[in-house]
Structures are given as C-alpha cells and as structure tokens.
Amino acid sequence: MGTYPKEKLVKNYLAGRRNKLHSHKNNNTNEDIKIQEIHRLAHSMQEVW
Known part of the structure; x- marks a missing residue:
C-alpha cells in the first residue's frame, strides 16, 4: 500500500510529460x-x- 501513491505519482508525471x-x-x-x-x-x- 505504501508504494502505490509513489507509482501513481510517477505514472501521472510521465503521462503529463508525454501529453506536453x-x-x-x-x-x-x-x-x-x-x-x-x-x-x-x-x-x-x-x-x-
């Protein structure tokens, strides 16, 4: 459970960079x-x- 927010954060960041x-x-x-x-x-x- 402790790892989920970090992974989600990285994925969201990557998605945002790709969209940009x-x-x-x-x-x-x-x-x-x-x-x-x-x-x-x-x-x-x-x-x-």
Missing part, C-alpha cells in the same frame, strides 16, 4: 531524451519499491 510533448511537437529531441530518462528511472525505481 505531443501537444508541442517542435522536434524537441531534448524533451524526448528527458522523457526516456524519466521512464528508465521510473522502471528502476519500481524494482526498488
């Missing part, structure tokens, strides 16, 4: 890289949680 990226599709590769790094971080954090 799709709504401003300006070839923003820096944003793409950031999202990939956040995604990787979220996956590694889930294993720890």
